[in-house]
Amino acid sequence: MRHSGVTTPVLSIVGLLLLWVVCATLTADPTVLPQPWALIAPAARELASGTLLYHLGATLLRVIWAFALAMAIGVTLGLAMGRSERVNRWLDPWLVIFLNLPALVLIVLCYLWIGLNETAAIIAVTLNKIPNVATVVREGARALSPELDAMAKVYRMSWWARMRHVTLPQLAPFITAAARSGVAVIWKIVLVVEFLGRSNGVGFQIHLYFQLFDVTMVLVYALSFIAVMLTVEWALLQPWERRVRRWRTA
Amino acid sequence: MIRADITSKFFGEQQVLGQVQFTIAPGETVALLGPSGIGKSTILRIMAGIDTRFEGRVTRPENMAIVFQEPNLLPWRNALDNLLIPHPTLGAVAAREALEKVGLAGRDEAFPGQLSLGQQRRLALARAFAGAPEFLVMDEPFVSLDPEMADQMLSLTETLIAEARPATLFVTHARAEADRLADRVIALSGRPATLSQKADAA
Numbered sequence: 001m002r003h004s005g006v007t008t009p010v011l012s013i014v015g016l017l018l019l020w021v022v023c024a025t026l027t028a029d030p031t032v033l034p035q036p037w038a039l040i041a042p043a044a045r046e047l048a049s050g051t052l053l054y055h056l057g058a059t060l061l062r063v064i065w066a067f068a069l070a071m072a073i074g075v076t077l078g079l080a081m082g083r084s085e086r087v088n089r090w091l092d093p094w095l096v097i098f099l100n101l102p103a104l105v106l107i108v109l110c111y112l113w114i115g116l117n118e119t120a121a122i123i124a125v126t127l128n129k130i131p132n133v134a135t136v137v138r139e140g141a142r143a144l145s146p147e148l149d150a151m152a153k154v155y156r157m158s159w160w161a162r163m164r165h166v167t168l169p170q171l172a173p174f175i176t177a178a179a180r181s182g183v184a185v186i187w188k189i190v191l192v193v194e195f196l197g198r199s200n201g202v203g204f205q206i207h208l209y210f211q212l213f214d215v216t217m218v219l220v221y222a223l224s225f226i227a228v229m230l231t232v233e234w235a236l237l238q239p240w241e242r243r244v245r246r247w248r249t250a
Numbered sequence: 251m252i253r254a255d256i257t258s259k260f261f262g263e264q265q266v267l268g269q270v271q272f273t274i275a276p277g278e279t280v281a282l283l284g285p286s287g288i289g290k291s292t293i294l295r296i297m298a299g300i301d302t303r304f305e306g307r308v309t310r311p312e313n314m315a316i317v318f319q320e321p322n323l324l325p326w327r328n329a330l331d332n333l334l335i336p337h338p339t340l341g342a343v344a345a346r347e348a349l350e351k352v353g354l355a356g357r358d359e360a361f362p363g364q365l366s367l368g369q370q371r372r373l374a375l376a377r378a379f380a381g382a383p384e385f386l387v388m389d390e391p392f393v394s395l396d397p398e399m400a401d402q403m404l405s406l407t408e409t410l411i412a413e414a415r416p417a418t419l420f421v422t423h424a425r426a427e428a429d430r431l432a433d434r435v436i437a438l439s440g441r442p443a444t445l446s447q448k449a450d451a452a
Contacts, residue, residue: 150295150300155314155316155336155337156314165324165326165327247361
């Protein structure tokens with residue numbers, strides 16, 4: 001059981017690598033698609049010089065900021081909208097508009113209105129993600145148990161205790177779902193934001209090497225950041241999810 | 251003294267409760283008897299302060315406890331935390347004693363899902379009595395139990411009430427339960443429901 005649980009994804013990734021090798025061989029032009037092993041030397045060089053880590057760090061910091069802000073604001077909004085039909089009626093049209101606003105439009109407007117700076121970059125990414133988190137969490141908030149609420153009320157539990165022990169555990173599956181799709185979406189938007197108006201980060205480097213038509217370096221940066229995000233998923237998100245789900249499987 | 255002075259309660263256009271007035275003395279156990287769907291649970295929710303949309307006045311102490319039809323525990327917290335979260339000042343030692351009293355000694359770490367339904371109900375009782383409530387409301391706590399388990403739960407409840415002596419309002423549709431547990435039985439009837447003639451103590 002555990003064996004096959006690890007083997008299948010590994011085989012699947014090996015399959016993807018094989019496909020890459022086949023494509024690269026057929027293309028036979030390293031400036032269009034280099035072989036996977038041709039990335040190792042340039043990646044090592046970037047790593048040794050510190051450039052790779054510097055830009056990965058800049059991007060990761062933006063991802064963390066935008067993720068934290070989008071989750072905090074999105075969960076608050078979703079909870080308020082799910083619990084109060086009045087609040088929902090007022091905010092729902094906003095949500096629909098922001099959900100359908102292309103990421104690019106928000107990014108450009110933020111840069112135009114706020115300026116080409118860090119604040120604009122993080123606000124643009126956060127605004128792109130909030131409606132999504134709010135929509136998912138709203139569903140969870142609508143399904144909150146009125147009986148547990150009644151219990152908390154009769155036992156005069158404090159606001160903080162209710163949030164921590166009654167409300168948030170019920171929302172946990174929805175928050176986790178929003179967080180996982182959130183991380184994936186956020187880092188993609190962060191790259192666009194960097195591409196358009198920042199002077200560091202993975203997106204900036206990709207922009208640079210795009211202008212130089214350097215496919216190898218574009219792939220080095222893209223794959224490095226994918227590796228970082230997979231580490232976050234495996235080392236942080238999945239263990240956290242197992243922890244909050246413990247009571248179900250116990 | 252706990253005093254209910256309800257003039258009316260509507261659900262939308264429909265009036266479910268008419269004039270309902272009664273008092274419960276400290277330490278007294280009152281059973282509210284009536285057929286299903288008559289509005290007993292509505293009165294209980296008004297008395298517990300869960301439902302505040304009604305005409306009238308209710309006087310009750312701050313320190314209350316409630317036992318629902320279902321155990322209504324926090325499934326994501328263990329048995330001990332299910333006592334400590336609603337009663338943060340209780341302390342782990344007293345919480346363990348409370349578990350022991352309902353026959354759950356040593357099950358501190360168990361999540362509600364790992365307990366049998368009977369054990370979950372006993373944990374809910376422990377939670378209600380752990381705060382030494384001045385006023386306890388119970389909403390058909392023995393409904394849907396098989397006769398043997400209902401009898402066990404009734405005995406346990408009797409013991410706990412005798413020990414803590416809260417003023418208790420106990421909703422049921424079973425006359426036998428009402429007679430066994432209560433000092434006084436009041437009955438609900440009609441539509442909108444009002445209190446019918448008071449039945450005397452068992």
